Amino acid sequence: MAREKFGTLTEQMFYILLCLQSEWCGMDLMERVKEMTAGRVAIGPGTLYNLLESFQEAGMIRQTKVEGRRRSYRITQNGLRALDEEYRRLTELAGDYRRYREGGEA
Known part of the structure; x- marks a missing residue:
């Protein structure tokens, strides 16, 4: 079954x-992620x-500024919802790990 486009997020996303x-802006964003x-x-x-581009088309981010070739972006409410949903999903995964791996349940 195909995954919904933003049903789960990759680490990069x-x-x-x-x-x-x-x-x-894009170039600074690449450095920021690497640093984080x-x-x-x-x-x-x-x-x-x-x-x-995909995030912008999905309404998850918006372009805020254009200076020559340099474009800047910010997250939208839709993007915040997706980010929060992914955080909840990852937290559930970590909880499952703790219960079944660390807790010894099978």
């Missing part, structure tokens, strides 16, 4: 939305700009 609670994750998550320019 999650961190882009998390960062866009503040205004960022101590280099664990890297986003290349092709991936970043495809995700930004």
